Amino acid sequence: MANYVFGVDIGGTTVKIGLFTTQGEMVEKWEITTRTDEGGKYILSDIAASVEDKLAEKRIEKSDVAGVGMGVPGPVKADGTVIKCVNLGWGIFNVEEELSKLLALPVKAGNDANMAALGEMWQGGGKGHKDIVMVTLGTGVGGGIILDGKMLAGTNGAGGEIGHICVNDDETEVCGCGNKGCLEQYTSATGIVRMAKIILNTTDKPSKLRQIQYISAKEIFDAAKEGDELAATLVENHGKVLGKALAQIACVVDPEIFVIGGGVSRAGDILIDTTAKYFAQYAFHACRQTKFALATLGNDAGMYGGACSILNQ
Incomplete structure (x- = not known):
């Protein structure tokens, strides 16, 4: 059973990335610049590179990582398809599939506000509640x-x-x-x-x-x-x-x-x-x-x- 999981929050200026244990403890967090030039085509590859670097630094095998969950500033369908993110320059594409190909890890994407709500349910003001x-x-x-x-x-x-x-x-x-x-x-x-x-x-x-x-x-x-x-x-x-x-x-x-x-x-x-x-x-x-x-x-x-x-x- 995997012991680690990554949480990513994409903003218009920076991307926040956190390494967590599967028990909900944040091991480390850091930020990278959100490169929105050229239609935001570098954002996912930058995230993938940063995650890879952290895995190497911590000597964590991918087999010990449950996956990468990612919040996006725009509408995201249940299948991971982004319906335009104006602040990032993105059009319509499946962000889960793209990042998963880059990392060879499971990826889950959602609207950033929905992800924040999920976080508050898990370890924040809504802890202990499911609705x-x-x-x-x-x-x-x-x-x-x-x-x-x-x-x-x-x-x-x-x-x-x-x-x-x-x-x-x-x-x-x-x-x-x-x-x-x-x-x-x-x-x-x-x-x-x-x-x-x-x-x-x-x-x-x-x-x-x-x-x-x-x-x-x-x-x-x-x-x-x-x-x-x-x-x-x-x-x-x-x-x-x-x-x-x-x-x-x-x-x-x-x-x-x-x-x-x-x-x-x-x-x-x-x-x-x-x-x-x-x-x-x-x-x-x-x-x-x-x-x-x-x-x-x-x-x-x-x-x-x-x-x-x-x-x-």
């Missing part, structure tokens, strides 16, 4: 759905794209996806800042936020914790929009737990408590006891998820 929904609140809003310990990829690899649930039919500004009124436009880090600017520009309500030239999500949540009324209103609205959207998701997949990650999650309890409050208000009665937790693996979640994807096949 989880992870929400990442960063520059955008990502998501990953894990049911019975398996990633939900969907027919087109778009399972878990919860940031693009429409929550406002009257929105006039366009989301990055091309639609209007997406969850991402209100609950991402940029979304709550956008809402703050609207309130500051359309009301005379006093707030310490008016003294800050470049407002961040952190400053909004910090001001709310300190009792700033306008900031508290923004946090309440954020929790309401997010909690209501998650209540709709719960009606469909009925998870045991929602795990909240991304930069905005550093706000901590105020974020979790507000979201959970509105979730309970809008949720179907059978789902109201769904748990909420903060993600704990940070930027390593994708690597953990990649490793787990090999072991969970």
Whole structure:
């Protein structure tokens, strides 16, 4: 039985690679540059070379490696076919087959957010649960759905794209996806800042936020914790929009737990408590006891998820 497994998280700037034991312990992690030139044609060969180098350095035989699990920033079908990754320059091809040929090892690929969710289920905020929904609140809003310990990829690899649930039919500004009124436009880090600017520009309500030239999500949540009324209103609205959207998701997949990650999650309890409050208000009665937790693996979640994807096949 193999003792090691690799987890890979491909980003637009760097590729994070982790060597794990099959028991879930990270042995070592490192990064290589993501070479996106010439349509990203060097990315997989660079990953393969880096893995080969690590095996040689650690004197690990391939027979002792279960495989390589890989998170990709774009839609990935269940069979490993990537449906375009704009940030990498990739078109449509089977990334599992290509990397497996280069390494002569089993390869499993998935959307990076789904992989992060799998990692949090395995060794993070969702540990001990097999049905989880992870929400990442960063520059955008990502998501990953894990049911019975398996990633939900969907027919087109778009399972878990919860940031693009429409929550406002009257929105006039366009989301990055091309639609209007997406969850991402209100609950991402940029979304709550956008809402703050609207309130500051359309009301005379006093707030310490008016003294800050470049407002961040952190400053909004910090001001709310300190009792700033306008900031508290923004946090309440954020929790309401997010909690209501998650209540709709719960009606469909009925998870045991929602795990909240991304930069905005550093706000901590105020974020979790507000979201959970509105979730309970809008949720179907059978789902109201769904748990909420903060993600704990940070930027390593994708690597953990990649490793787990090999072991969970």
